[in-house]
Amino acid sequence: MSNLNLFVTLCAAFPQDLDSVAVETVDASAPGLRYSWRDLDRATAMLANLLDSLELPPQSRIAVQVEKSVEAMVLYLATLRAGHVFLPLNTAYQRAEIEYFIGNAEPAVVVCSPKNFGWVSKIAFTAGTRHVFTLGDDRTGSLLERAVHHGDRHTPAQKGDDDLAAILYTSGTTGRSKGAMLTHGNLRSNALVLRDYWCWQPDDVLIHALPIFHVHGLFVAIHGALINGSKMLWLSSFDPKAVLERMREATVFMGVPTLYVRMLAEPGLTPQQAAHMRLFISGSAPLLIETFNEWKSRTGHTILERYGMSETIMLTSNPCAADPRHSGQTERRGGTVGFPLPGVDLRVMDDAGLPVPPGEIGGIQVRGPNVFSGYWRMPEKTAEEFTVDGFFKTGDVGRIDERGYVTIVGRSKDLIISGGYNVYPAEIEGFINELPGVAESAVVGVPHPDFGEVGVALVIAKPGVALDESQIIATLKAQLANFKIPKRCFVVRELPRNAMGKVQKNLLREQHTHLFV
Ligand code: MLC
Ligand code: AMP
Secondary structure, three states, rough: OOOOOOOHHHHHHHHHOOEEEEEEEEEOOOOEEEEHHHHHHHHHHHHHHHHHHOOOOOOOOEEEEOOOHHHHHHHHHHHHHHHOOEEOOOOOHHHHHHHHHHHHHOOEEEEEEEHHHHHHHHHHHHHHOOOEEEOOOOOOHHHHHHHHHOOOOOOOOOOOOEEEEEEEEOOOOOOOOOOEEHHHHHHHHHHHHHHOOOOOOOEEEEEOOOOOOOHHHHHHHHHHOOOOOOOOEEEOOHHHHHHHHHHOOOOOEEOHHHHHHHHHOEEEEEEEOOOOOOEEEEEEOOOOOOHHHHHHHOOOOOOEEEEEOOOOEEEEOOOOOOEEHHOOEEEOOOOOOEEOOOOOOOEEEOOOOOOOOOOOOOEEEEEOOOOOEEEEEOOOHHHEEEEOOOOOEEEEEEEOOOOOEEEEEEEOOOOEEEEEEEEEEEHHHHHOOOOOOOOEEEEEEEEEOOOEEEEEEEEEOOOOOOOOHHHHHHHHOOOOOOOHHHOOOEEOOOOOOOOOEEOOOHHHHHHHOOOOO
């Protein structure tokens, strides 16, 4: 029986010369480090052997909240190799958020930054986790100290397509986060499709500048490079100047729109600087047509926009080369997210559950080998999000034009996408409503020049209470990930409501739409 472990597929694509460079760190603040393909193989084997030695139950969750580093990526690959389930957590998450994720996922192993060991280990041990390791971004910590005592050969765990590989938490409209369960089959099928659709070549070089705790940086970028045996230039955090400098030796870049906006602010962005590049990819949030056009005029390159989600990985993409399914079209159309990827069924439906005519707007539903297997321990929620014929309701609203291009026009879910991170107003409102003196609140997204969209909070005080806006923000900062904090907070006397008594968020958005732009 062939082993369908994703790690095996990735490893099979390593180049023949295992001593060539697979990853090179390129941070301005630290000397560059080079990792060969052989290093990746041996380091993942040592970590997988360490995990094996812990004699964990099959499919144990390995929860990881650490700063970005090559070793953190190696830990992800080792988790696949050992056959366990990777659970990445954004480093911005605070105590209450981590407490929820660990309590909900019940990981057998937690890996955290050395500086957070005190509080994270307390939460983990209380929740029944047996093993807590540390991993710093400078190769320090107990995880690597323990791993060096293990052998550098390891037979990857036998896996099938339906076996779980990762759980990605994504917030919900109710404010409660759900763990999207992704299988080896989901991840592998998507990586293979993107390899062909984006015309990857072994001599491609990817600039990796995204965080590695979400779909974009962890799966799309890392799998893309590994499954093509392509080198990565690795930045521990996004730095527009460093990316520009490295474009001369790279060919592929992936970013959320904010990254493109910030690079456009650099005078050094010229056609010459970008001449060596083959492909610029954008996703995770809407790319403004102004950014798309300005990028073209400043660099000569047409950004390829694609669309995806934690639950589905990548769904659609503008073409990289002629798409034979769409009469050989090659055009990357700004404002659209392109065509459904090969193997992805995508349809646009009305509220009654019927397909809308071409060009008309409706809810986007998808089906395919990339679509997740459900929300962790939430069977009812999973059932709600799928149709009887097996399509997942994305919560995005869009249309398909007569040429087959998909455009996202909005969302039926109440969601703010800020700098590529999702913020669910219901979660923030829940925290604000708990603050002393608060009667009620509403959080809405408004346009922002850097982050695309940011949250603004409107708060009503209880009778006789004087609320301080900056105090509300400061209190939230201690409880929530920083990107979720509303950029402004206003104390108001009332909120606009419709006849049913529901807060009219569209009116609030309109009132505050020019707050930042
Ligand atoms: C940082 N800040 C943000 C923010 N990021 N505010 C709103 N939205 C964001 N995304 C705020 C912090 O709260 C802080 O505020 C200040 O900015 C500085 O923080 P920082 O950490 O130094 O910011 P910076 O390093 O500049 O980060 C910005 C960024 C980062 C754009 C580089 O947000 C980022 O890497 N975004 C990418 C997200 C991503 O990978 N998404 C993919 C999801 S997958 P203060 O007040 O504390 O100073 C997905 C599926 C798909 O969606 O299709 O891909
Ligand atoms: P996440 O839950 O973090 O995976 O975010 C997924 C959501 O990001 C999708 O449901 C979309 O709303 C949004 N998204 C991703 N890519 C794009 C894009 N290119 N254009 C518009 N929205 C996008």
